[in-house]
Amino acid sequence: MYGKFLELSSDTCVNRAIPVIEDMMKDGDNRFVKYYAKNALQNLLSMYEERENGFTKQLDDLKAKNADSQRISTLQKKSESADDIAKKINLALGQ
Secondary structure, three states: OHHHHHHOOOHHHHHHHHHHHHHHHHHOOOHHHHHHHHHHHHHHHHHHHHHHHHHHHHHHHHHHOOOOHHHHHHHHHHHHHHHHHHHHHHHHHOO
8 A cells, every 4th residue: 555655656755765664574563564565665666667767768869869958967867866766675675
């Protein structure tokens, strides 16, 4: 439930939630809590990896079309943000 909520939330919210879900995954009361916490992190990871790939493709397209630098820099920031969050999730999963 919380994982689905986070999929629709902002990057800031996801950044704040990663340590909470990590704690639930490591110190959960039972195996179901641990399983669903790990599952939520894995789903978030795949979502952010897909975002990063999409941003990279859009960047390549913009660079090929010689688009303005403002649009390119905006997409680069979004791509870097998605990459940073994916790295944090990987660390939380121990990968």
